[in-house]
Amino acid sequence: MAKIKLDDIRKVYAGGVEAVKGVSIDIEDGEFIVLVGPSGCGKSTLLRMVAGLEAITSGTAQIGARTVNDVEPADRDIAMVFQNYALYPHMSVYNNMAYGLKNRGTAKAEIESRVREAARILEIEDYLDRKPRALSGGQRQRVAMGRAIVRDPAAFLFDEPLSNLDAKLRVQMRIEIKKLQKSLGTTSIYVTHDQLEAMTLADRLVVLNGGQVEQIGAPIDVYEKPASTFVASFIGSPAMNLLALQKQGQSWQLQEGEGLEIELDVAAEEITLGVRPEDLHIIPQGQTSHGVLTAHLIVSAVEPVGAESYVHGTLGNGGPEVILRAPGKAQFAIGSKLDVTATPDKLHLFDGNTGKRMEITPMRVVA
Amino acid sequence: MKRVQFSHPLLPYMLLLPQLAIVAVFFLWPAGEAIRASFYLEDPFGFGSTFVGLENFSDILTNAEYMRTAWFTLFYTVIVAFFSLSIALLLAVKADAVIHGSATYRTLLMWVYAIAPPVAGLVGIMLFDLHVGPMRDFLAHFGWDMKVGVNYWDTAFVMAIIAVWKQIPVNFIFFLSGLQGVPKSIQEAAAIDCRSGTRRFWSVTFPLLAPTGFFLLIINITYALFDTFGIIDIVLKGEPGNNPITLVYKVYVDGFRGNDLGGSSAQSVILMVLVFALTIVQFRMIERRVHYS
Amino acid sequence: MKSIKLLDHVILILGALFMLVPVGFAFFTSTHDAISVYQNGLQFTPGGHFVDTYTAVLTEAGGFTKEVTGLTMAWNSLVLGLGFAIGKIIISMLAAYAIVYFRLPLGTFIFWIIFSTLLLPLEVRILPSYEIVQGLGMMNSYSGLIIPLIASATGTFYFRQFFKSVPDELVEAARIDGAGPIKFFIDILVPLSKTMVAAIFIIMFVYGWNQYLWPTLITTDEGYFTLVRGMKQILQVWIGAQIPDTNQAMALAILAMLPPVIIVVIFQSWFVKGLVESEK
Numbered sequence: 034m035a036k037i038k039l040d041d042i043r044k045v046y047a048g049g050v051e052a053v054k055g056v057s058i059d060i061e062d063g064e065f066i067v068l069v070g071p072s073g074c075g076k077s078t079l080l081r082m083v084a085g086l087e088a089i090t091s092g093t094a095q096i097g098a099r100t101v102n103d104v105e106p107a108d109r110d111i112a113m114v115f116q117n118y119a120l121y122p123h124m125s126v127y128n129n130m131a132y133g134l135k136n137r138g139t140a141k142a143e144i145e146s147r148v149r150e151a152a153r154i155l156e157i158e159d160y161l162d163r164k165p166r167a168l169s170g171g172q173r174q175r176v177a178m179g180r181a182i183v184r185d186p187a188a189f190l191f192d193e194p195l196s197n198l199d200a201k202l203r204v205q206m207r208i209e210i211k212k213l214q215k216s217l218g219t220t221s222i223y224v225t226h227d228q229l230e231a232m233t234l235a236d237r238l239v240v241l242n243g244g245q246v247e248q249i250g251a252p253i254d255v256y257e258k259p260a261s262t263f264v265a266s267f268i269g270s271p272a273m274n275l276l277a278l279q280k281q282g283q284s285w286q287l288q289e290g291e292g293l294e295i296e297l298d299v300a301a302e303e304i305t306l307g308v309r310p311e312d313l314h315i316i317p318q319g320q321t322s323h324g325v326l327t328a329h330l331i332v333s334a335v336e337p338v339g340a341e342s343y344v345h346g347t348l349g350n351g352g353p354e355v356i357l358r359a360p361g362k363a364q365f366a367i368g369s370k371l372d373v374t375a376t377p378d379k380l381h382l383f384d385g386n387t388g389k390r391m392e393i394t395p396m397r398v399v400a
Numbered sequence: 401m402k403r404v405q406f407s408h409p410l411l412p413y414m415l416l417l418p419q420l421a422i423v424a425v426f427f428l429w430p431a432g433e434a435i436r437a438s439f440y441l442e443d444p445f446g447f448g449s450t451f452v453g454l455e456n457f458s459d460i461l462t463n464a465e466y467m468r469t470a471w472f473t474l475f476y477t478v479i480v481a482f483f484s485l486s487i488a489l490l491l492a493v494k495a496d497a498v499i500h501g502s503a504t505y506r507t508l509l510m511w512v513y514a515i516a517p518p519v520a521g522l523v524g525i526m527l528f529d530l531h532v533g534p535m536r537d538f539l540a541h542f543g544w545d546m547k548v549g550v551n552y553w554d555t556a557f558v559m560a561i562i563a564v565w566k567q568i569p570v571n572f573i574f575f576l577s578g579l580q581g582v583p584k585s586i587q588e589a590a591a592i593d594c595r596s597g598t599r600r601f602w603s604v605t606f607p608l609l610a611p612t613g614f615f616l617l618i619i620n621i622t623y624a625l626f627d628t629f630g631i632i633d634i635v636l637k638g639e640p641g642n643n644p645i646t647l648v649y650k651v652y653v654d655g656f657r658g659n660d661l662g663g664s665s666a667q668s669v670i671l672m673v674l675v676f677a678l679t680i681v682q683f684r685m686i687e688r689r690v691h692y693s
Numbered sequence: 694m695k696s697i698k699l700l701d702h703v704i705l706i707l708g709a710l711f712m713l714v715p716v717g718f719a720f721f722t723s724t725h726d727a728i729s730v731y732q733n734g735l736q737f738t739p740g741g742h743f744v745d746t747y748t749a750v751l752t753e754a755g756g757f758t759k760e761v762t763g764l765t766m767a768w769n770s771l772v773l774g775l776g777f778a779i780g781k782i783i784i785s786m787l788a789a790y791a792i793v794y795f796r797l798p799l800g801t802f803i804f805w806i807i808f809s810t811l812l813l814p815l816e817v818r819i820l821p822s823y824e825i826v827q828g829l830g831m832m833n834s835y836s837g838l839i840i841p842l843i844a845s846a847t848g849t850f851y852f853r854q855f856f857k858s859v860p861d862e863l864v865e866a867a868r869i870d871g872a873g874p875i876k877f878f879i880d881i882l883v884p885l886s887k888t889m890v891a892a893i894f895i896i897m898f899v900y901g902w903n904q905y906l907w908p909t910l911i912t913t914d915e916g917y918f919t920l921v922r923g924m925k926q927i928l929q930v931w932i933g934a935q936i937p938d939t940n941q942a943m944a945l946a947i948l949a950m951l952p953p954v955i956i957v958v959i960f961q962s963w964f965v966k967g968l969v970e971s972e973k
Contacts, residue, residue: 402793402794402857402861402864403861403865404861404864404865404868405794405795405796406794406795406796406873406874406877407795407796408795408874411791411795411874411875412791412795412797413791415787415788415790415791415795416787416788416791416792416803418783418784418787418788419784419785419787419788419807419846419849420788420803420806420807422784422840422841422843422844423806423807423810423844423846425825425829425844426822426825426826426840426841426843426844427809427810427813427818427844427845428806428809429821429825430818430821430822430824430825431813431818431821433818433821433824433825434817434818434820434821437820437821487708490704490708491704491705491708494701494704494705494708495705497698497701498698498701498702498705501702505705505708505709506961507958507961508708508709508712508713509705509708509709509712510957510961510965511712511954511957511958512712512716513899513957514899514903514950514953514954514956514957514958515716515903515950515953515954516902516903516904516905516921516924516949516950516953517903517905518905518921518924518925519903519921519924519946519949519950520715521924522924522927522928522942522946523715523716523718523719523943523946524715526718526719526722526735526939526942526943527715527718527735529735531731531734532730532731532734532735532939533734533735534718534734534735534737537734565711565712565715568708568712569712570968573965573968573969574968574969577965577969622814626814626816626817629816629905629906630905630906630921630924633905633906633909633925634924634925634928637925637928637929638925638928638929648816648817651816651817651819651820652819652906655819655820656820656823656910661820664820665820665821668817668818668819668820671816671817672812672813672817672818675812675813675814675817676812676813679811679812
């Protein structure tokens with residue numbers, strides 16, 4: 034159990050490519066941190082630098098009270114779960130789990146009891162004598178987990194451990210990992226590109242983009258107050274609708290000029306307005322708007338997903354495309370016109386140039 | 401090579417030492433020696449040698465016998481490569497097509513790989529022997545009075561047929577695994593698009609086999625140039641006389657029988673250039689193969 | 694459709710016969726006695742002299758060479774085949790491990806030195822190789838037979854390809870598990886390479902057993918003759934004989950092909966895999 038402190042970590046490869054551009058994160062003891070971002074954002078590189086598999090170009094990494102920049106991976110007191118599990122194919126499940134302990138000179142009886150205990154927790158006791166190739170994907174995943182927990186390390190590092198599993202198993206393992214981590218209380222860093230996995234697992238999310246931290250925070254905070262248009266579009270599915278606004282004197286309008294108008298007093302040149310699909314509501318025929326924002330949506334496609342439907346359309350004729358989530362089976366003809374609305378507290382504003390969030394409540398929104 | 405590598409000041413060099421030592425003593429040294437000797441004229445009685453520049457090379461290239469050997473080598477290489485490749489391709493396509501007994505056919509068609517060229521040569525010349533050879537008797541029925549070791553082209557024929565026999569298995573193995581590597585989905589797509597099996601083979605399967613084919617072509621050229629030495633030596637019973645020989649055999653004869661060190665070395669260097677060129681082509685093929693997959 | 698399938702089988706059977714018949718002649722001839730072969734030519738029916746011929750070839754010193762028995766030659770072939778295969782596998786595995794898994798300042802340079810050996814087969818540098826081995830006093834010795842043949846880096850190339858295909862994560866997991874370079878090699882990489890080693894072993898054993906030119910030059914003492922090397926000696930005795938022992942010559946040919954053929958047939962799936970994979 035330990036805190037992990039990353040201070041201004043950078044990674045520059047031999048070719049001059051800067052994969053990680055100064056990342057600082059303080060991780061509390063026992064905390065579950067998820068690094069999330071699109072591929073190439075530097076999340077895996079960052080994790081591998083914590084593991085000691087990549088050299089840190091500059092900055093410091095501390096595990097517990099110790100600076101580990103120059104410490105061998107084996108001496109960092111961490112355990113890692115790899116995407117392809119990296120089980121030793123010629124060793125039995127038991128030996129896969131025991132190998133790291135044997136190399137550390139742990140007593141035989143101690144190894145035995147730890148492996149048995151880990152196998153019991155993970156429910157793989159029946160497979161201890163099997164070779165990895167005789168196991169299913171989910172079982173291999175458990176063995177990889179077992180290899181990590183027998184070591185009782187200061188931290189678990191997970192590198193996209195669930196991405197080789199099918200969707201159903203992924204959900205199941207996700208829950209198990211979370212439970213296990215809570216019961217063991219081991220500090221964990223988990224890398225994924227799957228925002229749903231990130232949301233459900235994390236105590237705190239670290240959203241990375243282009244080698245830099247976009248936002249750190251509890252999943253719900255990140256969801257409700259995304260710090261940038263990048264975070265807004267990356268977290269949440271379907272993604273947040275982002276609409277570019279143009280300045281018209283004191284007020285702002287949609288570029289295509291249809292419907293929407295907001296009065297704001299900001300110095301920015303351009304503004305992006307964000308609204309999540311579930312925050313856009315359809316006003317039933319004959320009723321008037323109860324929200325502040327209203328606009329016309331021309332339906333271009335409807336995707337029923339069971340409990341709800343995703344309605345795709347444009348705001349006005351040829352305007353920007355948006356998605357909204359309508360409860361139940363929405364039945365709208367293609368090309369039909371809907372009135373949609375959203376309340377001001379559900380609107381997000383971002384600086385159009387920097388993409389950063391602006392904390393201004395819209396003064397007045399007119400249709 | 402690997403994302404994560406070990407770094408250790410001494411260990412990797414210790415691991416490399418045996419290989420490097422053997423390469424230095426038994427490869428670099430003789431290869432360098434061959435190149436050096438090709439520019440010198442060795443005194444036949446062993447009293448030193450004189451630098452003669454490119455004279456050994458010009459002597460060789462203007463030598464009618466050498467050129468005759470060179471032309472024969474080219475002819476022999478083309479014949480051996482063509483027949484062993486085409487027969488192997490035919491057999492591989494058929495072995496891939498049949499459902500029953502394909503494993504048995506595979507075994508029956510590949511086991512000859514394990515027979516050494518000179519052993520194949522011995523069995524071959526016995527079959528075509530003037531006194532005891534059944535093949536000779538068989539061909540005599542058609543009026544071909546074969547005199548291996550006496551008649552130039554009869555000898556060439558036997559040398560070629562043994563070489564083809566010995567090389568079919570290698571080509572067969574590669575073609576068959578190439579055919580089995582053609583994804584089933586592509587074959588099914590082709591079956592939907594094209595009714596004629598023959599047409600399907602030439603328009604879909606054959607182009608997909610092309611990388612294997614190019615690669616095998618190089619292998620077969622190298623084989624015909626070098627690995628047939630044992631066959632030729634046995635067929636000629638060590639006495640070339642007026643019979644056809646290949647360039648490699650001539651290096652051996654001139655160097656060990658004729659004691660012409662400079663001339664033999666210059667011939668070696670010419671062959672080195674040839675192999676070098678072939679290998680470069682082969683490496684480029686391998687690179688291409690990587691892109692295919 | 695039916696007739697096409699039949700044609701396929703006919704072509705395959707013809708191909709199989711083309712491969713089998715010459716060796717069939719060799720084998721059946723070896724079961725007859727010399728005189729009947731001399732009178733009736735090569736045979737394609739079993740004769741009654743199988744035991745006689747093979748006993749003579751294996752145990753009678755001087756059958757052909759006047760100094761060495763078939764058994765001695767078979768032993769020499771075995772030493773050459775095994776020594777070459779084992780030596781090559783050990784040396785090339787170590788070298789490939791160093792090239793793939795270590796950060797080497799001179800790595801590229803060393804790589805090219807080793808791989809330049811793939812460019813020039815022994816045949817084109819035969820005379821200077823012979824002189825150097827002679828100068829080192831390695832004539833008529835097993836080491837002189839085996840070691841110069843190992844100089845070609847084919848094995849290193851195969852293992853390098855294979856090691857590169859081993860997932861990177863294994864070495865990473867091993868490092869986190871506290872394994873150093875030697876431990877990783879012995880605990881993980883060598884057991885992982887078992888099939889590859891088996892495949893290369895078969896290919897290299899056959900290659901070593903079947904060597905001809907090099908043994909022809911290096912062994913003048915008949916006590917070091919291999920079976921394949923002995924082929925030429927058979928011929929030379931055979932040419933001069935009144936009634937040539939064609940049956941014994943064929944018996945020796947059969948003995949020379951038997952071990953490699955058996956190995957290739959029994960382990961054919963490994964062998965084919967090794968041959969095809971390693972050439973990629």
